[in-house]
Amino acid sequence: MAKGIEKTNAIRILDKSKMKYEIHTFQDDIALSGVEVANLLHQDPSHVFKTLVTIGKSNQHYVFVIPSSCELDLKKAAKIVDEKYIEMIKSKELLPLTGYIHGGCSPIGMKKYFKTTIHESAKDFDTIYFSGGKIGYQIEMNVMDLGKVIQINFGDVVEKE
Template sequence: MSKQKETKTNAMREIEAAGVPFESHLFPCEKALSGVEVAKLLQQDPDQTFKTLVTVAKSGEHYVFMVPVAEELDLKKAAAAVGEKAVSMLKSKELLPLTGYVHGGCSPVGMKKLFTTTIDETAQLFDTIMFSGGRIGCQVELAPSDLEKVIPLHYADITVS
């Protein structure tokens, strides 16, 4: 049991602190894999597996978006969803200092600061969804309604049609 405690991430600790049930999926991984590769490795539906994307708006505000791993974030829809004129993807080198997470291991839970988070509306179609548990080689699975208990979250159509 102590080994399990050693593997816990900030994201897992925050989910546990919120009293939300979740399942962790750990897998050996030397480098960041694409979300589709992770879903395939864990034998999960790519539509049910979400990637966490961090953006910056023209206003300077940062926003987090979660989309299915095989989909692409529509930047215009994303901006509209958060009431901004435009958003762009955060530069990879800015991710760690801003969030505390590395590319390929970025979770919407447990970031250094809480950002407005929008998840694609398709998440509501599933009993559970998977997303990064806060490091490369770690995914967490929980109900979308339970994720709402951990971080403020809203749903919108934010993928490229």
């Protein structure tokens, strides 16, 4: 349970579900890259995940949670969600669609549920870090517990380095 901090949708949902998690905060009011966030948390960027929202040819939206040091491979991502192609949504569309701003987008607690794919490397860690729904908030939890809160699937959706 998060005590003494502003509750975001993601935190409220986790508290209600009684899932074990930790919240990590840092002082910033501008969106940072995932790698910058990892550095602030003293974590390897492969352990800190970023949340990306896309739209497919069918006009369906999809969420991808990938290591902060990686780039989403749009072809692999489209194949995983059975679309001809997908593209990133425009930044100005993020808040009205999800309820979250760029730099504070959590896969938990969006305005509505979108099919969510997490990069398969998340299973290599006891816990992963991802946005807590506000700039400066990071949630650390077991990815399988995350799968008890939102429906997820796993796949290789990043570009090769």
